Amino acid sequence: MKYTLKAFSAALLAAAILGSCTGARHADGRVAKAWQKYDVGDILFEDKAPATEGSKIYRRIIPDPEAYIGEQARTVLATLYDSPEDNVPPVYRIRYTLEDTDGISAKGGSNGDIDIFYSTRHIESSYGRERDTARLMFETRGVLLHELTHAYQLEPQGIGTYGTNRTFWAFIEGMADAVRVANGGFRPDGRPRGGSYMDGYRTTGYFLVWLRDNKDPEFLRKFNRSALEVVPWSFDGAVKHILGGQYDIDSLWHEYQVAVGDIAE
Numbered sequence: 363m364k365y366t367l368k369a370f371s372a373a374l375l376a377a378a379i380l381g382s383c384t385g386a387r388h389a390d391g392r393v394a395k396a397w398q399k400y401d402v403g404d405i406l407f408e409d410k411a412p413a414t415e416g417s418k419i420y421r422r423i424i425p426d427p428e429a430y431i432g433e434q435a436r437t438v439l440a441t442l443y444d445s446p447e448d449n450v451p452p453v454y455r456i457r458y459t460l461e462d463t464d465g466i467s468a469k470g471g472s473n474g475d476i477d478i479f480y481s482t483r484h485i486e487s488s489y490g491r492e493r494d495t496a497r498l499m500f501e502t503r504g505v506l507l508h509e510l511t512h513a514y515q516l517e518p519q520g521i522g523t524y525g526t527n528r529t530f531w532a533f534i535e536g537m538a539d540a541v542r543v544a545n546g547g548f549r550p551d552g553r554p555r556g557g558s559y560m561d562g563y564r565t566t567g568y569f570l571v572w573l574r575d576n577k578d579p580e581f582l583r584k585f586n587r588s589a590l591e592v593v594p595w596s597f598d599g600a601v602k603h604i605l606g607g608q609y610d611i612d613s614l615w616h617e618y619q620v621a622v623g624d625i626a627e
């Protein structure tokens with residue numbers, strides 16, 4: 363739910379993001395192949411703002427939304443899980459709507475019945491006066507990877523909910539942006555400086571991908587799975603579970619911040 367729309371988000375928060383997760387391998391062709399026959403759920407595309415310019419642009423650059431969304435769903439799954447035999451929360455239906463509204467995009471629904479909206483106003487602003495199709499496609503895919511992660515990710519256990527627990531929230535939103543980072547969904551200058559692993563979104567997401575690149579190539583998938591294996595879930599418990607008891611989350615964050623040059627030492 364990275365990109366919240368006010369009216370939508372209240373209902374979404376109430377409905378809760380019941381999924382969660384992580385997964386950190388590169389979604390290369392070999393991995394993705396294992397998911398080609400996986401049932402990602404029924405994808406229903408609905409254009410609720412056909413008169414808008416954003417809708418017309420979207421329809422032109424993405425002529426087959428169902429196929430496009432299904433392809434991104436498989437990329438997300440390959441990033442979060444080793445194989446379809448893993449504990450993947452079943453998704454029965456993804457209803458994807460274009461809406462003339464503020465905000466960018468958000469995921470709602472639960473129990474495998476997922477709603478995702480994408481703002482035609484955001485489409486228009488991404489396209490811009492420059493009529494930059496490449497920029498819009500890049501943004502559309504990145505946002506979609508984030509929201510689809512919410513559909514398939516695992517969720518922390520024993521610590522409350524998305525709306526009541528900051529750690530739960532940081533896990534959910536950090537993982538969604540980690541999947542986006544891992545699949546080239548941000549521009550080269552997309553990484554925020556400083557902050558904390560508890561900040562969620564990109565700040566957490568880039569850190570999780572750094573852990574994958576520097577500590578364990580399977581880190582993202584293991585981190586997702588830790589939602590079921592570390593109960594009650596915590597960032598520190600998860601890194602100890604995955605990397606070993608000699609690690610702790612604050613020291614890893616410090617090491618990361620030094621490594622990327624955000625702090626001196």
Ligand SMILES: [Zn+2]
Binds near residue numbers: 364509534535538
């Ligand atoms: Zn999100």
